[in-house]
Amino acid sequence: MRLSQLFTKTSKTVPADEQAINAKLLIQAGFIHKEMAGVYAYLPLGLKVLDNIKQIVREEMNAIGGQEVMMTVLQPRELFEKTDRWDDKKVDNWFKTKLDNGSELGLGFTHEEPIVNTLSSYVNSYKDLPIFVYQIQTKFRNEKRAKSGLLRGREFIMKDMYSLARTPAEHDELYERAATAYTKVYDRLGIGDITYRTAADGGVFTKKFSDEFQTLSPLGEDTIYLDEAKRLAINNEIYTDANLVKLGLDKSKLVEKRAVEVGNIFPLETKYTNALGVYYTDKNGQQQPIIMGCYGIGISRLMGVLAEHFADNKGLVWPKNIAPAQIYLIGIGDVVKDTTGLYEKLQQQGIEVLYDDRDVHPGQKFADSELMGIPYRVTLSEKTLSQNKVELTNRSSGEIKLLTADELVARL
RNA sequence: CGGGAUGUGGCGCAGUUGGUAGCGCGCACGGCUGGGGGCCGUGAGGCCGCAAGUUCAAGUCUUGUCAUCCCGACCA
Numbered sequence: 001m002r003l004s005q006l007f008t009k010t011s012k013t014v015p016a017d018e019q020a021i022n023a024k025l026l027i028q029a030g031f032i033h034k035e036m037a038g039v040y041a042y043l044p045l046g047l048k049v050l051d052n053i054k055q056i057v058r059e060e061m062n063a064i065g066g067q068e069v070m071m072t073v074l075q076p077r078e079l080f081e082k083t084d085r086w087d088d089k090k091v092d093n094w095f096k097t098k099l100d101n102g103s104e105l106g107l108g109f110t111h112e113e114p115i116v117n118t119l120s121s122y123v124n125s126y127k128d129l130p131i132f133v134y135q136i137q138t139k140f141r142n143e144k145r146a147k148s149g150l151l152r153g154r155e156f157i158m159k160d161m162y163s164l165a166r167t168p169a170e171h172d173e174l175y176e177r178a179a180t181a182y183t184k185v186y187d188r189l190g191i192g193d194i195t196y197r198t199a200a201d202g203g204v205f206t207k208k209f210s211d212e213f214q215t216l217s218p219l220g221e222d223t224i225y226l227d228e229a230k231r232l233a234i235n236n237e238i239y240t241d242a243n244l245v246k247l248g249l250d251k252s253k254l255v256e257k258r259a260v261e262v263g264n265i266f267p268l269e270t271k272y273t274n275a276l277g278v279y280y281t282d283k284n285g286q287q288q289p290i291i292m293g294c295y296g297i298g299i300s301r302l303m304g305v306l307a308e309h310f311a312d313n314k315g316l317v318w319p320k321n322i323a324p325a326q327i328y329l330i331g332i333g334d335v336v337k338d339t340t341g342l343y344e345k346l347q348q349q350g351i352e353v354l355y356d357d358r359d360v361h362p363g364q365k366f367a368d369s370e371l372m373g374i375p376y377r378v379t380l381s382e383k384t385l386s387q388n389k390v391e392l393t394n395r396s397s398g399e400i401k402l403l404t405a406d407e408l409v410a411r412l
Numbered sequence: 413c414g415g416g417a418u419g420u421g422g423c424g425c426a427g428u429u430g431g432u433a434g435c436g437c438g439c440a441c442g443g444c445u446g447g448g449g450g451c452c453g454u455g456a457g458g459c460c461g462c463a464a465g466u467u468c469a470a471g472u473c474u475u476g477u478c479a480u481c482c483c484g485a486c487c488a
Contacts, residue, residue, distance in 0.1 A: 009438080010449095011422095011423060011424090011437085011438080012423080012424085012437060012438080012449065013423050013424040013425095013436095013437070013438095014423090014424085015423075015424090016418085016423085016424065016425090016480095016481090017418080017419090017479095017480050017481055018480090018481075019481060019482065020481095028423095034480095036479085036480090037479080037480065037481085085488075090488075091488065092486080092487090092488090093486090093487075093488095109488095110488090141487080143486090143487075144413065144485085144486060144487080145413090145484095145485090145486085145487095147481085147482080152487090203488065221487090330447095332446075332447055333446065333447085334446095360449085361445085361446065361447090361448080361449070361450060362446065362447050362448065362449095363446095363447075363448030363449050363450075364448080364449045364450095365447095365448090365449090366447080366448050366449085367448070367449050368449085379447080381447065383447085391447095
């Protein structure tokens with residue numbers, strides 16, 4: 001992409017009404033646009049980042065057998081009344097609206113009911129189970145207080161997956177399989193080392209714990225106690241001696257930390273399947289309950305967490321697999337022909353390049369390449385070309401190398 | 413929802429004891445410059461969040477309201 005064609009611009013100043021680093025940098029770099037508190041639009045570069053995160057999550061969900069769908073945002077009142085989650089006293093963060101004929105609707109804040117409802121058309125036999133179904137979709141929650149940029153929004157993007165199993169043992173196997181996939185996701189996103197599986201409250205309908213995936217951050221809303229050796233933590237909300245025993249955690253080895261919940265997996269048991277009357281028939285022709293689990297990852301929240309984590313005093317520092325482009329290409333002086341030639345060559349190799357072809361000073365291009373956090377900056381000038389080379393600068397390490405164009409391509 | 417702070421061109425800000433709005437960035441045009449957000453000149457752009465009120469006169473005072481951020485509560 002040529003920067004002269006990109007409609008967004010970077011800003012020298014940071015928005016005064018944002019406190020969170022992720023919001024400041026992402027807005028300053030032109031990745032997102034704030035529409036209102038907790039509601040952000042994704043601009044071309046921000047959308048690329050978001051899509052890269054989605055793709056990693058998608059690949060890992062597919063790897064454990066997840067089947068992707070897309071449910072609806074509009075939800076009928078009747079469906080949620082069956083599980084007693086329509087009443088504002090039970091669920092206080094619905095955005096509700098009406099059809100022209102007066103029928104009440106809600107904007108989906110979660111999708112257990114519609115997923116089960118949809119699957120009820122297809123799941124009848126023990127032969128149809130087990131399954132994982134997931135979607136990546138915008139969720140709406142009328143939060144009393146949106147905060148911290150992308151970390152807590154009223155409209156946000158979530159990957160939510162649901163498992164249906166025949167037996168408790170089968171459910172447990174699916175559940176652990178999903179947990180492993182989650183660990184892989186956070187590893188691939190580069191935050192595996194600071195993300196901990198954390199035991200948390202399982203909700204009102206199960207005696208089991210749920211598992212949160214908590215990423216250490218000063219912005220975190222949760223307090224967790226973690227065992228570094230076991231890479232296991234317990235959420236402050238269930239931090240009791242009895243629970244420590246259940247989890248096999250030793251109080252003296254735990255460290256208190258603030259963390260952001262970047263994923264949460266729940267055993268749902270038969271709450272939704274039973275409430276909606278969805279069962280399967282076993283080998284003996286007997287109707288049996290279906291055991292369910294649900295597995296969430298806040299995609300847009302993750303983007304905020306990553307922006308917050310991968311940043312320095314010059315701006316964003318995206319990992320390669322998340323960055324909106326691999327190379328930020330700059331020509332200094334009268335080297336347009338060579339620079340454009342390299343741009344085309346890199347493009348032919350399928351390498352994502354941001355070509356800064358604007359008529360601005362080099363310093364501004366350098367500053368923008370750093371603010372946007374593109375992993376590599378490639379600079380051409382008369383000086384480098386006189387040696388038949390280009391300059392490769394690593395955004396995160398600052399390391400500079402002089403390479404020929406062929407060496408550059410080979411290296412990427 | 414309780415507490416605190418802030419609302420002035422696209423962004424960041426100034427605006428004195430009330431007297432009819434200014435700076436920097438950005439933008440447009442011209443010129444210079446060209447390895448770290450450079451320089452000179454010209455110009456466009458604002459119902460001072462909104463609504464009432466006080467006053468001869470309100471960006472400035474009063475009340476209300478809306479919005480944004482932060483702390484707390486909440487987060488199935």
